[in-house]
Amino acid sequence: MIKFPKDFLWGAATSAPQTEGAALADGKSPSTWDKWFEMEPELFFDQVGPNDTSNVYYQYKEDVALMKKMDMNSYRTSIAWTRLLPDGKTLNPKAVEFYRNYFQEMLDNGVEPIINLFHFDMPWWLMEKGGWEARESVDHFAFYAKTAFEQFGDLIKTWATFNEPLVHIECGYMGDAHWPKVRDFKRAIQVGYHTMLAHAKAVEAYRTNPHNDGKIGIILNLSPVYAKSEEPADQEARHKADLIYIRSFVDTVALGYFPEELIEMLRESDLLPTTIAGDRAIFENNIVDYVGVNYYQPLRVQAPENPVFPAQSPGAWARGYNWPEKRINPHRGWEIFPEGIYTIAMRMKNDYGNMPWFISENGMGVEGEEQFMDENGIIQDDYRIEFLEEHLEYLAKAIEEGSNCFGYHMWTFSDCWSWLNAYKNRYGYYRINRDDNYRRSDKASSYWMKNVINQHGFTRGERTDDEKK
Known part of the structure; x- marks a missing residue:
């Protein structure tokens, strides 16, 4: 049997904007997603917007009951900044009531809430001031974080500042998958800098309050970088890509500084962000207690063909490689x-002092899952179980070799709204039946994971009768 520690955190992850619904209810103000959907609904799959997600705002007790049914002991979601502080200043009592009830319901059922502060849902009032491009966003976020700690710190002992900061930087400022849909490498780097500074200021706000007695970290999507070949040019591309996509984040939050080599790369192309005196000390003095790692797929690179400098994109240093053997x-x-x-896992052990970390997301999205529904209405998602088995086997190997991993959360618990893709791809242990009052229904993977949790492990390819229901 592939075994895991008995105190391991088993759960799932999601976010407020992807599950709560009630996008403008009870005093909540619009996020960029709410406004973008209002302006261009045709860009969203089936024209399903952020008000029509999984209805958790009204049905959270049903989800918590299913968490208990699975014997999950932890769950990560986020707070909506726009719900807690609709104008950035004024506390919304209905939001406080909702979140306290939601978190207490989890605690009452043996589920530890792990709460993230920002999951791509920039308040529209702040976007109108420049969003993460504006220096004032750093202090606005720090105030929001401080408010959340004060309102929920008695219930929440594990906090995260940001989920996948790379994504809102890359997709919003070097692509068109997030608002504001611009392509400007220098602006993207400034957004990244302010995001990471906001993170450090939130950690500082947590640490300076003596009543906060838990831990605080960040959730990073880390795709290990593999080179096309051992040729020096390909290896150099791998090294540069690793600096941009991995070390720019992990070094900063875990060691307290940006890699000097990265700074020089940006300087040579006149891409350095605007900073002010004292920023460096904020990073140095506010390293995290843990890192959450979202892992979905690797990054494969090769040397650029005709690099252009000054750099206009990361492609100046590395370009993607389509590995012919990939699955x-x-x-x-x-x-x-x-x-x-x-x-x-081994990178966290060997390069970052074996600091505590956990898999905060891992999973697979599937379109048209209803084709795998049996006569009892259960999705027979053997493909997801196999995916879990393979990844957990490698994770168990890393833990056995000393990597300090304390948990595994799948994305996601029940199917959620996935931004422009809406409900096109399904990821959950449970199906959301949106046309049937958001009814939750079982998938076979929920039975399988329940047994893994109870056995502290699993045997590859083995299924019990309960898992085959």
């Missing part, structure tokens, strides 16, 4: 590479 999730298009979870 693809046919339902989503992403590479399935379980070994990558081991690579990241």
Whole structure:
């Protein structure tokens, strides 16, 4: 049997904007997603917007009951900044009531809430001032974080500041998958700098309050970088890509500084962000207690063909490589590479002082899952169970070799709204039946994971009768 520690955190992850619904109810103000959907609903799959997600604002007790049914002991979600502080200043009592009731319901059922502060849902009032490009966003976020700690610190002992900061930087300022849909490398770097400074200021706000007695970290999507070949040019591309996509974040939050080599790369292309005196000390003095790692697929790179400098994109240093042997999730298009979870695990052990970390997201999205529904209405998602088995086997190997991993959370618990993709791809242990009053229904993976939790492990390929229901 592949075994895990008895105190291991088993759970799932999601976010407020992807599950709560009630997007403008009870005093909540609009986020960028609310306004974007209002302006261009045709860009969203089936024109399903952020008000029509999984209805957790009204049905959270049903979800918590299912968490208990699965014997999960932890769950990560987020607070909506726009709900707690609709104008950035004024506390919304209805939001406080909702979140306290939601978190207490989890605690009463043996589920530890792990709460993240920002999951891509920039308040519209702040976006109108420049969003993360504006220096004032740093202090606005620090105030929001301080408010959340004060309102919920008695219930929440594990906090995260940001989920996947790379995503809102890359997708919003070097692509069109997030608002504001611009392509400007220098602006993207300024957004990244302010995001990481806001993170450090939130950690500072947590640490300076003597009543906060838990731990605080950040959730990073880490795709281990593999080179096309051992050729020096390909290896150099791998090294530069690792600096940009991995070390720029992990070094900063875990060691307290940006890599000097990265700073020089940006300086040579006149891409350095605007900073002010005293910023460096904020980073140095506010390293995290843990790192959450979201792992889905690796990053494969090769040397650029005709690099242009000054750099206009990361492609000046490395370009993507389509590995011909890769295995693809046919339902989503992403590479399935379980070994990558081991690579990241050992990286945390060997390069970052074996600091505590956990898998905060891992999973597979599938379009058209209803085709796998049996006569009892249960989705027979054997493909997801196999995906979990493969990744957990590599994670167990890393733990056995000393990597300080304390938990595994799958994305996600019940199917959630996935931004522009809405409900196109399903990820959950439970199905959300939106046309049937958001009814939750079982998938086979929920039975399988329940047994893993109770046995502290699993045997590859083995299914009990309960798992085959």
